[in-house]
Amino acid sequence: MPEEVASDENVIYVGKKNVMSYVLAVVTQFNMGSLEVHLKARGRAISRAADVTQIVKNRFIPSLAIKGINITTEELTSEDGRLNKVSSMDILMTK
Amino acid sequence: MPEEVASDENVIYVGKKNVMSYVLAVVTQFNMGSLEVHLKARGRAISRAADVTQIVKNRFIPSLAIKGINITTEELTSEDGRLNKVSSMDILMTK
Numbered sequence: 001m002p003e004e005v006a007s008d009e010n011v012i013y014v015g016k017k018n019v020m021s022y023v024l025a026v027v028t029q030f031n032m033g034s035l036e037v038h039l040k041a042r043g044r045a046i047s048r049a050a051d052v053t054q055i056v057k058n059r060f061i062p063s064l065a066i067k068g069i070n071i072t073t074e075e076l077t078s079e080d081g082r083l084n085k086v087s088s089m090d091i092l093m094t095k
Numbered sequence: 096m097p098e099e100v101a102s103d104e105n106v107i108y109v110g111k112k113n114v115m116s117y118v119l120a121v122v123t124q125f126n127m128g129s130l131e132v133h134l135k136a137r138g139r140a141i142s143r144a145a146d147v148t149q150i151v152k153n154r155f156i157p158s159l160a161i162k163g164i165n166i167t168t169e170e171l172t173s174e175d176g177r178l179n180k181v182s183s184m185d186i187l188m189t190k
Contacts, residue, residue, distance in 0.1 A: 017154060024169070043142060044139070044142045046141055046142040046145045047138060047139045047140070047141040047142045047182070048165050050141050050182040050184055053166055053182075054166065054167075054168045054180070054182045058180070060097045066166060069164040069166075071145050071148055071149065071161060071164075071186075072149075073149045073153060080121045085149070085153070087142070087145040087146045087148075089145055091166075
């Protein structure tokens with residue numbers, strides 16, 4: 001059983017779980033009729049999000065196209081109250 | 096002194112060095128007159144490439160724009176002769 005993955009409407013949040021969990025979440029979203037799916041990731045998970053797009057395209061949905069990629073900076077407050085900047089990526093996919 | 100960073104004409108290859116090495120390589124390329132600079136990264140270095148774009152934009156070149164991002168799959172032969180697939184990202188920046 002794949003692990004449960006956080007998702008809003010058409011948005012999959014890529015974190016520290018196994019890459020296949022996110023792959024299956026994306027494929028499921030498209031199979032449920034979504035025309036577009038966003039992948040969102042921060043920090044080191046950005047590399048994993050890139051992997052997700054490639055595995056979905058190479059193994060499950062050959063027609064997958066990346067419509068846009070946006071990189072921004074988010075500010076997160078750490079436990080000791082300090083403000084940390086972290087890169088964030090949003091990948092918009094269509095099939 | 097920043098570490099030496101691999102670069103071709105207008106292309107910076109992001110690997111395992113300190114993120115600031117790549118930031119300075121990008122800033123230097125633009126200062127030498129390049130109108131466009133590519134950042135290329137594979138695997139886990141993809142997250143670092145995203146960080147490079149944000150640090151260049153937030154600290155050095157506020158007008159920096161990301162003109163396009165391309166994610167592909169590359170096949171690499173490992174030492175034991177096996178073929179491994181790895182995600183690769185190319186970020187095209189202008190200022």
